[in-house]
Amino acid sequence: MKTIWAIADKRGFMLTLLLIITIAIMSFLNQDFLSIDNLVGITQFGAVLSLLAIGQSLVILSGRGAIDLSVGAMLSLSGVFLGVLFQAGMNIWVASLLAILFGGLLGLINGVLVNFCHIHSLIATLGTQYLFSSIALYLTSGTPVSGFPSSFGVIGQGMIIGIPIQVVLVAVPVYIIMWFMVYRTRAGREIYLLGTNDIAAKFSGIQVNKIRTLIFTLSGLLSGIGAVVTCSWLMTARADAGTGMEMESITVAVLGGIIVSGGKGHLGSVMLSVLIVTVLNSGLQIANIDSVWELAILGILLILAIVFNNILVTKKIAYGGNVTFKDKGE
Amino acid sequence: MRKMSKVFILIMALCLALSLTACSTGNSNGSSHSSNQKLKIAFIPQLIGIPYFTAMQNGGNEAAKKFGAQFIYSGATQASAQKQVQIMDSLIRQKVDALSISVLDSSSINPEIAKAKAAGIKVYTADSDSATSERSTYVAQATDKALGYTLIDRLAKQLNGKGQVGIISGESTATNLNTWIKYMKERAASKYPNLKIVEVRYTSGGSSEDAMNQAQELMSKYPSMKGLVAVASSAVPGVAQAVQKANKVGKIAVIGYGSPKTVKPFIKSGVMKESILWNAKDLGYLTVWAGIQLAKGNKFKAVNHVPGLSNPVKYDSKTKVLLLGPPLVINKDNVNNYGF
Numbered sequence: 001m002k003t004i005w006a007i008a009d010k011r012g013f014m015l016t017l018l019l020i021i022t023i024a025i026m027s028f029l030n031q032d033f034l035s036i037d038n039l040v041g042i043t044q045f046g047a048v049l050s051l052l053a054i055g056q057s058l059v060i061l062s063g064r065g066a067i068d069l070s071v072g073a074m075l076s077l078s079g080v081f082l083g084v085l086f087q088a089g090m091n092i093w094v095a096s097l098l099a100i101l102f103g104g105l106l107g108l109i110n111g112v113l114v115n116f117c118h119i120h121s122l123i124a125t126l127g128t129q130y131l132f133s134s135i136a137l138y139l140t141s142g143t144p145v146s147g148f149p150s151s152f153g154v155i156g157q158g159m160i161i162g163i164p165i166q167v168v169l170v171a172v173p174v175y176i177i178m179w180f181m182v183y184r185t186r187a188g189r190e191i192y193l194l195g196t197n198d199i200a201a202k203f204s205g206i207q208v209n210k211i212r213t214l215i216f217t218l219s220g221l222l223s224g225i226g227a228v229v230t231c232s233w234l235m236t237a238r239a240d241a242g243t244g245m246e247m248e249s250i251t252v253a254v255l256g257g258i259i260v261s262g263g264k265g266h267l268g269s270v271m272l273s274v275l276i277v278t279v280l281n282s283g284l285q286i287a288n289i290d291s292v293w294e295l296a297i298l299g300i301l302l303i304l305a306i307v308f309n310n311i312l313v314t315k316k317i318a319y320g321g322n323v324t325f326k327d328k329g330e
Numbered sequence: 331m332r333k334m335s336k337v338f339i340l341i342m343a344l345c346l347a348l349s350l351t352a353c354s355t356g357n358s359n360g361s362s363h364s365s366n367q368k369l370k371i372a373f374i375p376q377l378i379g380i381p382y383f384t385a386m387q388n389g390g391n392e393a394a395k396k397f398g399a400q401f402i403y404s405g406a407t408q409a410s411a412q413k414q415v416q417i418m419d420s421l422i423r424q425k426v427d428a429l430s431i432s433v434l435d436s437s438s439i440n441p442e443i444a445k446a447k448a449a450g451i452k453v454y455t456a457d458s459d460s461a462t463s464e465r466s467t468y469v470a471q472a473t474d475k476a477l478g479y480t481l482i483d484r485l486a487k488q489l490n491g492k493g494q495v496g497i498i499s500g501e502s503t504a505t506n507l508n509t510w511i512k513y514m515k516e517r518a519a520s521k522y523p524n525l526k527i528v529e530v531r532y533t534s535g536g537s538s539e540d541a542m543n544q545a546q547e548l549m550s551k552y553p554s555m556k557g558l559v560a561v562a563s564s565a566v567p568g569v570a571q572a573v574q575k576a577n578k579v580g581k582i583a584v585i586g587y588g589s590p591k592t593v594k595p596f597i598k599s600g601v602m603k604e605s606i607l608w609n610a611k612d613l614g615y616l617t618v619w620a621g622i623q624l625a626k627g628n629k630f631k632a633v634n635h636v637p638g639l640s641n642p643v644k645y646d647s648k649t650k651v652l653l654l655g656p657p658l659v660i661n662k663d664n665v666n667n668y669g670f
Contacts, residue, residue, distance in 0.1 A: 030424070038423055045416055144411075146437030157441060230412075234438035238411060285420035288402050291378065295407075 011257035011265070014308065015272040018301075022276055026283030033286055037162060039279075044156075044164035044233075046278035047171040048075075049248055050271060051226040053256070054178050055107075055219030056249040057270050059121070062212050063195035063262030068219050069125040070110060071249050073132035075242030078103040078227035080136040083145030083237025092152045096231075100224035106132060107220015111213030121216075129246065136239040145237040156233025166229045174225065179267060191215065195263025252277055255302055257309075276301075368400040370426040371621035373456065373614070374417050376434050378405040381591055382610050383432075385670035386457065389614030396638055399622050402426060411435035418442045428452040428621035430469065436460035452624035456617040459651075466624060467650050469617050471608035472657045474506065478513025480657045481585060481606045482522065485557050488583045488603055492524035493556025496548040498541050498569050500562030502532040507561045510587070514559070528552055533565055541568030542575075549576055560586030566605070570596040590660050590668040597665050605660040610670050612639055616654055 027034035052071045059068040082099035086092055106128070113124040158165040182188035190211055193201045202208050223242070230241050254260065255277070256270030277298065284294050373390055375383035387403045394401035404421065406413035411434050421429050422445060429451050433439050440463040446453045447464050456469035485495065497514070499507050511530060518525045529548060533540035545558055545568065560569040566588035573582050579601045586593075588605040596602040619636050623629075630645040630652060641655035660668075 032424060041419075041423065045419075144435055144437060153441065234412065234415065234435075235441055236411070236435060236438040238435070238438070240410070241412065243410070282416075282420055282423075285404065285417055286424055288404055288424075291404070291406050291413075291417075 011269045011309070012272065014305070015256065015269055015276065018305065019272060019276050019279065022279050022283065026279060026287065029283065029287035029289070033283055038286075040163050042278060042282040043167045043171075043275070045282055046274045047164065047166040048226040048229050048233075049245070049252060049278070050171045050274045051174060051222045051229070052245055052249040053252040053270050053274055054175065054267060055222035056246075057253045057256070057258045057265065057267060058178075058182070058191060058215050059219050060250075060253055060258050060260060061195045061262055061265060062191050062215050063198055064121075064212075065261065066114070066121045066212070067125065067250065067260075068110065068121065068216065069246045070106070070129040070132055071219060071223050072242035072245035072247075073129040073136070074103050074106045074220050074223035075227045075230065075245060076239055077106060077132040077136040077139075078224040079231045079237045079241050080139045080145070080239055082227060082231055084139055086148060086237075087145055092149055096152075096228045099227055099231075100221060103224020103227060104217050104221040107217040107223070108213065110220065111216030114216060115209040115213045133239070133243075140237070140239045144239070146235060148231070148235050152232050153235055154232070156229055156231070156235075166233065170225065170229055174222070175267070175271060182267060187211065192263055195261075197263075248277075251298065251302060255305055368398060369428070369622055369625045370400045370402060370424070371618050371625065372402040372404060372421045372424075372426045372429045373617055373621075374414055374421070374429075374431040375403070375405040376414075376432045376458065377407065377409040378403075379407060381670040382589065385610035385668065386614030386617070388669065389611035389616075390618045391614075392611075393615040393618035393622075393638065397619065397622050399618065401618055409434055411438045414439060415442050418446065422446050422449050422451060425449075426451060427625035428454070430454050430456045430617050430621055432457035433460040433463075434458070436462055439463065452621065454620065454624060456620075457613060461649075465650075467620060467630070467652055469613070469620050469652045469654070471610075471613050471654050473653065474509040475513050477587070477606060477657050478510045479517045480659070481510070481559065481587070482514050482517040482525070484604050484606065484659060485559065485583060485585050486518075486522045486525055488585070489525065489556050491522045494526050494528045494552050494554060495557040495559060496528055496545075496552065496555055497530040497559045497561060498544050498548070498565050499530060499532050500565060501534065504562070510561060528555070533562070533568075538564060538568035538571075541565035542572045543568075545569045545572035546576065549573075549578065549582070555582060557583040557585065560584065560588065563588050563592060563607075566592055566596070566602075570601045573601050574599065588660075589670050590665050591670060593660060594665050597660070597662050603661060606657050607660060608654060609658045609668065611668065613654055615639060616643060616652070620652055 023034065052075065056068055056071060059066050078099045081102045082095050085095035085098060110125055110128055113119050114121045154165060155170065156166055160168050182191060190201065190206050193206065194208060194211060198208065231237050252273050253270055256265065256273035258265035258270060280298065281294060284297065371394065375386065377383065390401045390403060402421065404417050406417065414431065414434055415438055418431065419442065429446055431439065433455055439460060443453050443463040443465055453465050454467040454469065455465045457471065459468040497511060499511060515527055518527055531544040531548060533544055541560065549555055558569050558573065560566040566586045569586065570584050573579060573584055584602045585604055587607055589607055593602055593605040615638060616636060632645055634643040634645060636643050643655065644653045
């Protein structure tokens, strides 16, 4: 038994198991669910979330209890920015590029507020969340911007050999680049060090504030990319496009094993949890289960995952593993 | 290690078994589908959990039961264009036979309507239209003209065709409210020369307090005022309360577009005699009936008799609009009959 617990202790294994169970249950609920076409098709509903979740995870990983509550609002505002540029007559692709950079700028504002004005990220990004959404509403005056050329719809609606383009050409490449940056470069290791031991990081010569600011900027850039995908998917720039996505991104990060105090957790597990949440949502919809229950089931899943994790960790202690209680509960 | 691999094999075997059963049942369904399976008719409301759409759901269920179809009512808890797109995608994947939607944002739903059509699903709108889309039909509740005209006719009847009338609307930018007001003015000017619409006031977001203040102002500005019209459903309680507070019940007639549940207390207390709206339950019923006709490939006639609906249903082949019928007049006799 010891070996099973040791394997299951890895978040990735547990999440894979959870994903398989979710798919199995969904297939029971609806016989049409389990087809390759379906399973690949619904990944499009997780693409934008995965972008925001990577940004969110990196912010949380960098420690000091950091969190980015403005990812949804940055997505909304960058999208509206794209819409406004397009309305002013700019080429849609140039406007998209500028919208991504604009997202980065919004993230930079967060980074500066948190690291150089020393406002706690919870408060700073709560503030900018309101600010960004208000500006987005003001710019559109409540009417969504539409009329994009149909070629622009390719990103959000197109398919390559049956796989949504926003997954193959956006979400997956972004994940690979991020994975390489975090796990194969010095800067990436520094993010983890920041999260585990802030002071040690400082003494080892890491420019703590600069790196943290860059991480917030990155979160903004990813929101900007998410905004372009959303605009292309809906063929509309809406001021409410990102509403609620900050909470979704936090949920997915935490379910994926990113520890809220920072420094622990793997981006790969976060991607798995994006898949779980996406399969769950689409599966429940396809099975025609009242969407009132969608959120409740997600809540139960989140709590169960953590309870399960805690049990595993306790078992491991019982079997003489060298896990401390600090690792529990996330 | 051996134990671990056993667990793995077990899981994999389970999945395989599941997928096999899923596939096989799926196939048998597919082949027998056309002959004896119930037609799947879906409706996506703007949001769920509000009395208006619940009434449509109830009507839809009734029609599904009567005509032997399966009614799928699937919406989000918040009015969100993205959620509508996502739900629509799920319904396309379920291969429903006919799919209807109360459109929130036409620009984001139009590509999805095209997608459903390409997948061979009959797509139509109900309750709220996107005229620019590829939808096959729009199931409409009542025409704007009929709503405006009926309200003025009923009010004129209460006032014997004469007196000063004030109008209290919602936002000044709300297209549907402004259209109704336009038709009210048209009707009053052409048919009731002694019925004078003296002023139109707007309220921010149709808030009840604001409506009450505006009504009080109008009453003091025009002491001989005989009627008040609350155009936005949310403005109805404010206007009615203002008249009650001023002790003018019976002296000033209040009318508006309020749902039965909204106007019930005011009809009971006598401040309102009538309210004009449409029957949301019948609209849901008609939506499902229309879906069944579309799925079966039946064409709508210019006038359709729908079993279970008292009024004949008109169809305009030019605009492809299926019209529920004349507006519903809610009064003390029927106010308790509706669940919305």
